[in-house]
Amino acid sequence: xxxxxxxxxxxxxxxxxxxxxxxxxxxxxxxxxxxxxxxxxxxxxxxxxxxxxxxxxxxxxxxxxxxxxxxxxxxxxxxxxxxxxxxxxxxxxxxxxxxxxxxxxxxxxxxxxxxxxxxxxxxxxxxxxxxxxxxxxxxxxxxxxxxxxxxxxxxxxxxxxxxxxxxxxxxxxxxxxxxxxxxxxxxxxxxxxxxxxxxxxxxxxxxxxxxxxxxxxxxxxxxxxxxxxxxxxxxxxxxxxxxxxxxxxxxxxxxxxxxxxxxxxxxxxxxxxxxxxxxxxxxxxxxxxxxxxxxxxxxxxxxxxxxxxxxxxxxxx
Numbered sequence: 001x002x003x004x005x006x007x008x009x010x011x012x013x014x015x016x017x018x019x020x021x022x023x024x025x026x027x028x029x030x031x032x033x034x035x036x037x038x039x040x041x042x043x044x045x046x047x048x049x050x051x052x053x054x055x056x057x058x059x060x061x062x063x064x065x066x067x068x069x070x071x072x073x074x075x076x077x078x079x080x081x082x083x084x085x086x087x088x089x090x091x092x093x094x095x096x097x098x099x100x101x102x103x104x105x106x107x108x109x110x111x112x113x114x115x116x117x118x119x120x121x122x123x124x125x126x127x128x129x130x131x132x133x134x135x136x137x138x139x140x141x142x143x144x145x146x147x148x149x150x151x152x153x154x155x156x157x158x159x160x161x162x163x164x165x166x167x168x169x170x171x172x173x174x175x176x177x178x179x180x181x182x183x184x185x186x187x188x189x190x191x192x193x194x195x196x197x198x199x200x201x202x203x204x205x206x207x208x209x210x211x212x213x214x215x216x217x218x219x220x221x222x223x224x225x226x227x228x229x230x231x232x233x234x235x236x237x238x239x240x241x242x243x244x245x246x247x248x249x250x251x252x253x254x255x256x257x258x259x260x261x262x263x264x265x266x267x268x269x270x271x272x273x274x275x276x277x278x279x280x281x282x283x284x285x286x287x288x289x290x291x292x293x294x295x296x297x298x299x300x301x302x303x304x305x306x307x308x309x310x311x312x313x314x315x316x317x
Contacts, residue, residue: 005038007106008089012079013097014045014307017054019214024058024066026100032107039065041086045079046308047072074308075183080161081176084168092172095211096162099125102210109165112152112206119170119201120193122159123209124148129220136222139279143225144215148205155205158193163211171196184306185299187235194239222279227300229283233290234299241294249294256291263288
C-alpha cells in the first residue's frame with residue numbers, strides 16, 4: 001500500500017498570467033512523483049484577483065488538485081504565509097511564478113531530501129533574459145541563475161526560496177513563519193533560514209532539480225541587478241542586527257568596506273577599458289556597499305505595493 005501524497009507546490013503570483021501558466025504547467029507535468037504530489041497551491045497577491053480565470057482554465061484538466069487562494073494585500077511574505085495556510089502537506093516545494101520546473105525537478109528535490117536528511121533543499125537555476133540585453137547578457141543570465149555543487153550533498157549555507165523543498169515541521173514553524181515586515185523589500189527567506197541554522201537545521205543541494213527563471217524586461221537590466229545585489233549584500237548585516245549581534249554587524253560592515261574599495265577599483269579599471277567583466281565587479285561592489293548601509297531606510301523595495309504600482313503604470317500608459 002503506497003503512502004499518501006505528502007508534497008504541495010506553492011506558487012505565489014502577481015499579474016503574470018502567461019508566466020504563471022507556464023509555472024503551473026511545469027509543476028503539473030512532473031515525472032516520478034505521482035504518488036507524492038498532493039496539490040499545487042497558487043496564491044494570487046493582486047488586489048484584483050487577476051489570476052482566478054487563468055487558474056480555473058488549468059484546473060479543469062489538471063491531474064492533481066490546484067488550490068487557488070487570494071492574498072489581496074501585496075507582499076511576498078504575506079503570499080507565502082497564505083500558501084502555507086492553504087495546505088497541510090508536510091513537505092512544501094516553492095516555485096516562483098517566473099520559473100518553469102524541469103520534468104524531474106520535484107523528484108530530484110525529494111530524493112535529495114531523503115539522501116541528505118536536510119530540513120531545506122535547494123536546486124540549480126538557469127537564468128533566461130530577453131534578447132537585446134547586449135554586453136550584459138552573460139552577467140544577467142548568471143545573476144538570475146543559481147549555481148551549486150555538481151553532486152547532491154549537504155551544504156553549509158542556504159539559498160533563496162525559489163526552487164526549494166522545505167520540511168514543514170522543522171523549517172516552517174508556526175502559522176506564519178515568513179516575517180511580513182519583509183513584504184516590500186524581500187529577504188523573508190534569509191531570515192527564515194538564518195533562524196533554521198541557529199536551531200541546528202541542515203541544508204541540502206539537489207544537483208538535478210533544475211528550473212529555468214525567466215527575467216521580465218524591466219528586471220533584465222544592469223540597474224535592477226545591481227540594486228538587487230545591494231539588497232543581497234545587506235542580508236548578513238541585517239541578520240546579525242536582528243539577533244543583536246553587534247560585533248557581528250561591525251565585522252560585516254568592515255568586510256563590506258573592504259569589498260567596496262577593492263571591487264570598486266577593479267570595476268573602474270574594467271570600465272575604462274570597456275570590458276564586459278565590469279558588470280561582475282560592479283555587482284560585487286554593490287554587495288559590499290550593502291553590508292555597510294544595512295539600516296532601515298536603505299532597503300530597496302522590489303515587491304508588494306511597489307511592484308503593483310509599476311504594473312498599474314504600465315497598464316495606464
